[in-house]
Amino acid sequence: MQIKKYSLCYGDRVLAQDFEVDFFNHVINVLTGANGAGKTTLLDFIAGVGPKQAKGQKINVPKQQNIAYQLQHIHFFPTLSVGQTINMYRQIGNRSLEKSGSTFQTIKRQALDKIWSVKMGQLSGGERQMVLTYGQCLLEKELYIFDEPTSGVDVTNSKVILKMIASLVQEREKLVIMTSHNIEQLADLPVKMINIG
Ligand SMILES: Nc1ncnc2c1ncn2[C@@H]1O[C@H](COP(=O)(O)OP(=O)(O)OP(=O)(O)O)[C@@H](O)[C@H]1O
Numbered sequence: 001m002q003i004k005k006y007s008l009c010y011g012d013r014v015l016a017q018d019f020e021v022d023f024f025n026h027v028i029n030v031l032t033g034a035n036g037a038g039k040t041t042l043l044d045f046i047a048g049v050g051p052k053q054a055k056g057q058k059i060n061v062p063k064q065q066n067i068a069y070q071l072q073h074i075h076f077f078p079t080l081s082v083g084q085t086i087n088m089y090r091q092i093g094n095r096s097l098e099k100s101g102s103t104f105q106t107i108k109r110q111a112l113d114k115i116w117s118v119k120m121g122q123l124s125g126g127e128r129q130m131v132l133t134y135g136q137c138l139l140e141k142e143l144y145i146f147d148e149p150t151s152g153v154d155v156t157n158s159k160v161i162l163k164m165i166a167s168l169v170q171e172r173e174k175l176v177i178m179t180s181h182n183i184e185q186l187a188d189l190p191v192k193m194i195n196i197g
Helices: 039-047 082-092 096-100 102-115 125-138 155-170
Strands: 002-010 013-022 028-032 055-059 067-070 143-146 175-179 191-195
Touching: 002 039, 013 039, 028 039, 028 155, 039 067, 039 143, 039 175, 067 125, 082 102, 082 125, 096 102, 096 125, 102 125, 102 155, 125 143, 125 155, 143 155, 155 175
Parallel strands: 028 175, 028 191, 067 143, 143 175
Antiparallel strands: 002 013, 002 055
């Protein structure tokens, strides 16, 4: 998948000018860069929800209905329990993953079962991020986009989240793009770093 001639200007402010980038299967494509560099805006453009000022060519980008896009600050139904939330994802996702995929079975047992009946609104930010990443990974899409999935998440839960994201490329051969400011967390994972300035 490629983005070519990506340009974005807000008035006199040029955020990107003819930027080109390739994204690859079999690795987690990690966008890095300073605050305000335009990482989220590029994700928005790829997902088809970008600012109308953004221009560029999308080559082999899946249709919007085949993209799972997890936003940076996710809000979900706070009165639903973790179990109810996961069940919602199961209904629109791939249930067999939890049956066959040992990664998901293990993560559910180790990290989700103990909070299964807690309401989403009562979870800590890191726990909520973990639950929603689990749900996103149950979806059956071609492209998965995660905007700072481990932001504000502790070391243990970050490992769980990154394990789920890595399973998308390693076990299911999906195309994955994420952003991160925590490069050291990614040391043992199959990643391609893409710095956008
Ligand atoms: N309407 C606008 N006019 C001017 N600048 C804008 C407008 N909308 C967004 N911006 C700027 O575009 C930049 C891109 O923001 P974006 O969220 O994509 O950055 P980011 O790389 O994801 O940053 P972070 O690491 O902080 O999440 C920001 O500096 C923002 O101030």
